[in-house]
Amino acid sequence: MTTALRRSTLARHGLFFLALAIVLLLLTSFVFDPYTNYNVTGVAIYAISAAGLTVLTGINGQVSLGHGAMMMIGAYTTSVLLTWHADLPLILVLVASIAITGVAGAIVGIAGARLRGPYLAGATLALAVALPQVPSHFASIFGGNQGLSVPTPAPPAFLGTSFTSVQWLAWIALAAGVVTFFVLANLVRGATGRRFRMVRDNEIAARLAGVDVARTQVLAFVISAACAGLAGSLFAYWVTVTSPSGFTLNLSLSLLTAIVIGGLGSLSGAVLGSFILVYLPVWTSGFASSLNLSSNVANNVPLAIYGIVLIAAILLFPRGVAGGVASIVRGVTRMVRTSRRGALPTAPEAPSP
């Protein structure tokens, strides 16, 4: 049993994510209060989006400053579909959002495959600024600056009357998150992930080894866009209104900064970064309002602290907060081992799920 587990990545990941799903199911159903459930939904949504960006930027090496624009496409797909047919089943809406955003990702990916470094960053940045202008121009379809309202999905009847729609959305978002991370974890550990990393680390060597670089890069864009589409769709349900002001440049920048301070290239880093993204404002705004500052100051304390955290994280932990913690842990274990039985080479890092 244990050797079989060690051999099969799929089985190991399957067990891990199954256990995770059960824990999350129990927590959201019986432990968390509504506000926590609401925030946890947000963490799941950002984590799905950030995981896609991790694949693109962290693992494939293509820096995108326009991931928020992809989320926007997913959110608007959901909202427009629901405006036309309010009774569409949720799963169909999610799949449609993933598919359409994936196609958009393919288009951006094909355009971006020839671009490197700042050129790609600039093109995606321009997209992040340009795309939110489209809904206000085509107001008849997208509802203009007011946006489109999205109905909250009602929990199925068999869950009982005490089961709230907040809990139901938390279930949906977390289930979507678990499935996304399960798929990505396998993908990243497999041949596709190796090709992604190869293209990131040495394009020419990858080409010599027979990897189709352009196709690999487009595939990474499609995968990341599909994740953003799913996240965007859930985001629309979560905030209940889809409008251009929900997809500012800040969203794209936040997602990129989140995966970097979480630890670039690791999927667990994407979760950590999303957790920071949701909970830092929650904690700091509580802290700011306890200080009795004027509203101009208090409203901006969370943002200022986020900026300081980013700067400090880059200067103190160049490999991200997760990397920083890991290196501290490694340092401590090395010290312990050295003191016990003399200097030994440290074990390689355990693969993170």
Next chain:
Amino acid sequence: MHLFVIYTVAGVTNGMVYAAVALALVMIWRATRIINYAQGAMAMFTTYIALEVIRHGAPYWLGFLVALATGFVLGAIVERVLVRPVESRPPLNAVILSLGVLILLEAVAPMLFGGQTQSFPVPVSNTNIVAGSTSLDISPFDLFTIGAVLVAMLLLFLVFQRTTLGLRMRAAAFNPEIARILGIRVGRMLTLGWGLAALLGALAGTLAAPSVYVYPSNMDEVLVFGFTGAIIGGLESPVGAVIGAVAVGLALSYVSGYIGSDLAPLGGFVILIVVLMLRPQGLFSFGRQRQV
């Protein structure tokens, strides 16, 4: 035809502001291989300082000079204190660092200067000049904007091409190792370069402020359009950056004039993608390709 003239004048005027931002980005890119995404936020901050100076009764010109001076100091401090440690690290670290500076400045500005949108004065009239009975479709402030950016560019060109200091700065950017061996204080040159670039950014900030108004994220779009122009020009070439930025200014002006002002940023995106599809390194980049 008359509309075309109006849009062209507006496009060139805005394009010159984008050109100042683009040139600042190119200067920093050539010296340190870093894109300073905080360039716009730094310019926003210096514009607020200029506005404070003017509001306390000082003439426009004093505020203008204070903006440029604080821009220079801010740029130098950011380079020396924050950027220096990440210069030799992976490029993404510098990206995140400059985004951190951007977020911090956009949060601190409303704390210090208040959150509401404020207007910014003009030194000369911004209504169109009338010669005899015909309007010339260009205002004194348009001329001032174009002239100020041109003068700044000329001065920078003279500093870089005609002075020993400029020669040292170019050497430090071109090959830091050799420059250091030749006795050039490379670090000091980089600090100076960042200061000058931020000064140029501050100039763009004060020139843009009367039309975009003053609020914490007022320079975000100006930065993106300047960056777009710099990329179209090829990031390596100062001349290319100016041409690219003016092209972006014109494209935005025509799109917003003939199609709709909401779609102007989309016009900038389209022209960027078209140019990059034809030349992935931009128009004026004749350097080596990234190959074996």
